[in-house]
Amino acid sequence: MSQARAHLLRPALGLAGVVVLFGVWEGAVRWGWIQSGFLPAPSSLGPAWLDEVRSGAWVQAIRDSLTHYLTGLVAGSVMGTLVGLLCGALPVLDGLLSGIVRVLRPIPGLAWVPFAILWFGLNTAGATFIIAISVFWINFYAAYGAVRAIDPDLYEVAAAFGHGGFWARLRTVVLPAASPGVLDGLRTGIGQAWMSVVAAELFGVPGIGARMMQASSLLATDLVVVYMLTMALLYAVTDTLFMLVRRRLLGWQG
Amino acid sequence: MAPCETGPASPGAVVVRLENIGLSHDHGRSFILRHVDLEIRAGEFVALLGPSGVGKSTLLRVIMGLVPPSEGQVTLHARPAQAHRPAAMVFQDAKLMPWRSVRRNVELGLEGLGLNRAARHARAMAALELVGLADRAERWPRQLSGGQRQRVGVARALTVEPDLLLMDEPFGALDAITRAGLQRELLDIHARRQGTVLFVTHDLDEALLLADRIIILQGHPAGVKGDFMVGPRPHEGAAVQAMAARMKRLIAGEPDPGADAAYWQASEI
Ligand SMILES: Nc1ncnc2c1ncn2[C@@H]1O[C@H](COP(=O)(O)OP(=O)(O)OP(=O)(O)O)[C@@H](O)[C@H]1O
Ligand SMILES: [Mg+2]
Numbered sequence: 001m002s003q004a005r006a007h008l009l010r011p012a013l014g015l016a017g018v019v020v021l022f023g024v025w026e027g028a029v030r031w032g033w034i035q036s037g038f039l040p041a042p043s044s045l046g047p048a049w050l051d052e053v054r055s056g057a058w059v060q061a062i063r064d065s066l067t068h069y070l071t072g073l074v075a076g077s078v079m080g081t082l083v084g085l086l087c088g089a090l091p092v093l094d095g096l097l098s099g100i101v102r103v104l105r106p107i108p109g110l111a112w113v114p115f116a117i118l119w120f121g122l123n124t125a126g127a128t129f130i131i132a133i134s135v136f137w138i139n140f141y142a143a144y145g146a147v148r149a150i151d152p153d154l155y156e157v158a159a160a161f162g163h164g165g166f167w168a169r170l171r172t173v174v175l176p177a178a179s180p181g182v183l184d185g186l187r188t189g190i191g192q193a194w195m196s197v198v199a200a201e202l203f204g205v206p207g208i209g210a211r212m213m214q215a216s217s218l219l220a221t222d223l224v225v226v227y228m229l230t231m232a233l234l235y236a237v238t239d240t241l242f243m244l245v246r247r248r249l250l251g252w253q254g
Numbered sequence: 255m256a257p258c259e260t261g262p263a264s265p266g267a268v269v270v271r272l273e274n275i276g277l278s279h280d281h282g283r284s285f286i287l288r289h290v291d292l293e294i295r296a297g298e299f300v301a302l303l304g305p306s307g308v309g310k311s312t313l314l315r316v317i318m319g320l321v322p323p324s325e326g327q328v329t330l331h332a333r334p335a336q337a338h339r340p341a342a343m344v345f346q347d348a349k350l351m352p353w354r355s356v357r358r359n360v361e362l363g364l365e366g367l368g369l370n371r372a373a374r375h376a377r378a379m380a381a382l383e384l385v386g387l388a389d390r391a392e393r394w395p396r397q398l399s400g401g402q403r404q405r406v407g408v409a410r411a412l413t414v415e416p417d418l419l420l421m422d423e424p425f426g427a428l429d430a431i432t433r434a435g436l437q438r439e440l441l442d443i444h445a446r447r448q449g450t451v452l453f454v455t456h457d458l459d460e461a462l463l464l465a466d467r468i469i470i471l472q473g474h475p476a477g478v479k480g481d482f483m484v485g486p487r488p489h490e491g492a493a494v495q496a497m498a499a500r501m502k503r504l505i506a507g508e509p510d511p512g513a514d515a516a517y518w519q520a521s522e523i
Contacts, residue, residue, distance in 0.1 A: 156320045157349045161363035161410070162339060172362070176353040252353045252394045 040222035045229070048222040057211065062230065065197050065207035068124060069234075072131025072200075073193040077186055079132070080139030085182075087140075088147025089166075089174050101140075109134030110199050122204050130200035135189040142185020146178035180253060183246050190242055194235050267296045269331055269418050269450045270317060270341075276325030276475070277312055286312050288475035290326070294418070299444055299451045301461035303505055304471035310454045311346055313471065314420045317452070318343050332417040337367050342416035344424040346454075348407040350395040356406055357382065357391040363414040381413035382406070384439060386432075401428045405436070412443065421453045425460070437464060458501060462489045470504040480504045 022042045028034045029041035036044070052058040087094040109130050120126035154173050158164065163172040201209025208227050215223035275290040286309045294300055304310050315321045317328055318341055332340030342363060350359045360378035369377070382388045385405040387398075395403055404427050411419060425433045441464060444451060455461055461468050462484065470480035482497050503509070 151349075153345070153349050154351060156315070157345060157351070157362075159320055160318055160343045160345075161414070162366045163362070173351070176351070179353070252355075252396070254394070254396055 037219070037221070040225055044222050045226055048220070049226045052223060052226060058226075058230070061206070061208045061211045061227070062234070064124075064205075065201065065209070066234075068127040068131060068200060068205070068207055069193055069197050071124070072128040072196065073135055073189060075128065076132035076135025076193070077139050077189050080136040080189075081143045081182055081185070083136075084140040084143025084145075084185075085147055085174065085178065088144045088178070089170065105137060109196055113200075113203060116200075117203070124205065127197070127200035127205040127207065131193050131196040134196045135193050138189045138192055139182070139185045142188070143178060143182050146181025146185075147174055149181065150174065150177045180250055183249065187239065187242055187246070190238050191235060194231055194238075198231070267331065268293050269296050269298075270294045270452075271329045271331075272317070272326065273329075274326035275313075275316060275323045275328065277309070277316060277321065278324045282324060285324070285475035287316070287323075287477070288325075289477050292469070292478060294450060294452060296417075296450055297448045298467055299441075299465045300453065300467045300469060301465035302452060302454045302469050302471060303456060303458065303461050303501065304476065305505060305507070306456065308471050308473070309476040310471055311422050313476075314343060314422050314452070314454060317341070317418075318420055330418065337369060338415040338417075339363055339367070340416065341418040341420060342411040342414045343420040344407050344411045344422060346422040346426070348395075348400075348403040350403055350406055350410075352395050354395075355391070356387065356393050356395065356398065359395065359406055360410045360413055362410060367414070377413050378409070381409035384412060384443070385409045385436065401432060404428065405432075408436070415447070415449075417450060419449055419451045421451065423454050423456070426455075440464065456505075458498060458505070462494065462498060468501060470501060472504055472507055 025039070026042050029036050029039060040048075049058070083097075087097055112130055112133055116126040116129045120129055150173065154177060155169060158169055158172045163169060197207065198209035198212065201207040202213055204210055204213075208231060212224050212227045215221075215227070270293070272290055272292040275287055275292075276285050277287040278285045290313065302310055302313070312321070316323050317330075319328070319330075330340055350356075351362070354362070357375070357378050360381055361374045364374040364377055379388060379391060382391055385408050387402060387405055387409065390398060390402065395406070398406065404424060408421075408424050411421070425436055428436065437460070440451075443449070453461075453464060466484055466487070468480075468482045468484055469478055470482075471477070472479040480501060482501065484494060484497065
């Protein structure tokens with residue numbers, strides 16, 4: 001198979017899979033294999049979505065969630081990457097924090113909800129906190145691992161050519177060498193943060209998650225699916241934007 | 255960097271002095287190098303020969319100041335630094351930074367020498383020209399062959415115009431023709447600049463071709479087991495042949511027949 005065709009084949013197959021899924025799904029509901037109360041037919045999603053857009057709730061929910069998402073993502077990514085890089089580069093700090101990391105690491109972001117409510121309340125800050133925590137660990141480990149995986153000979157090369165101090169090493173070796181790993185962590189965080197958005201809003205902070213909870217308590221399953229697909233779309237957009245930036249930054253990797 | 259006294263490097267002045275160098279990776283339980291004494295003078299082209307794993311690369315690292323010696327002292331006498339570095343090293347397997355273009359890899363040692371961007375660019379390009387890779391300047395290292403990467407490593411060291419150039423098997427990965435071309439080029443640069451070179455190889459012919467002094471590193475822990483002034487080039491004739499035979503035995507860890515004339519004669523019969 002030619003490379004160009006192989007290149008086109010995968011997205012085409014992916015699209016075909018989605019079309020088949022929706023087709024089977026629509027058929028299953030139409031022909032009564034699945035009751036529409038259990039699972040709304042795809043054809044009913046359009047009207048439900050339009051109603052939601054007309055009332056302004058859709059845009060408002062996206063706006064609220066995006067605010068939580070972006071602030072949580074940025075805060076968690078920056079903190080996680082920074083602490084991860086420093087721990088990777090400074091053995092003393094690494095040793096100092098290793099015990100704390102072991103204690104805190106297994107606690108999932110959701111477990112912090114009581115404290116998020118207590119410390120910040122049912123508001124943007126509380127939701128942001130939950131999201132930031134889950135993103136923090138992903139980026140912490142990505143950055144830490146990336147620094148630890150650097151070929152130590154490169155430090156020797158840098159030192160031999162006059163880049164020997166801590167800051168010079170950081171600039172000429174650590175940051176560029178760790179960047180692929182750090183960017184992979186950021187990407188994982190970009191996905192994980194959307195999951196945390198729903199979790200963080202389920203408790204009543206306005207946004208997509210809260211709107212989904214309202215819809216499900218009214219048994220408006222079509223609306224729940226509309227918001228599921230909304231999140232999938234938002235994830236696809238953020239991930240694609242990120243990959244464009246990544247490719248530009250890492251041309252040397254090929 | 256090793257302790258560095260600056261002063262003019264007149265021909266014949268000591269460029270680097272090693273006094274009783276010992277190196278241990280396990281806090282003195284075992285030594286890789288021990289009791290290494292060595293003086294290299296300005297203008298010398300010294301080849302360092304020894305079996306694989308004996309400690310040649312380690313010795314270069316110590317001289318470069320990348321590893322502190324466990325015992326003894328390294329002193330480097332260099333010109334006052336101005337747009338050049340006291341010492342530079344060609345690493346055994348190139349060790350380019352994959353995120354820098356070929357040219358920016360060569361510029362690594364020029365950063366921090368007070369040169370502006372244009373001057374760095376010009377010097378890096380001149381060095382790449384010398385190793386025949388000017389047309390690859392804007393490629394990434396991964397787009398080069400192993401031998402080409404090695405040549406970039408040579409350019410990176412040459413471009414900082416070091417007083418002492420340390421080369422760790424720089425031409426090991428090259429085909430015979432490229433290797434011969436670069437050997438000629440290196441001799442040429444050496445003759446022009448009167449720099450000082452310490453060149454690691456395990457090829458005796460390469461050492462005889464390039465160097466005017468050959469040092470044998472041997473033993474566990476390794477020490478200097480032979481130090482030969484091979485005199486003016488070309489290195490051929492009976493006297494050089496005899497020296498080469500001695501070097502071979504020293505490298506192999508056999509007793510030195512040259513140290514004992516009777517033994518030497520007896521073994522010839
Ligand atoms: N970081 C280290 N820790 C412990 N031992 C080491 C370390 N680096 C090198 N060695 C050991 O030191 C010895 C000398 O290594 P070195 O690389 O200097 O050898 P070499 O003479 O350059 O060999 P070659 O010709 O194969 O390049 C080897 O036995 C090696 O195993
Ligand atoms: Mg070696």
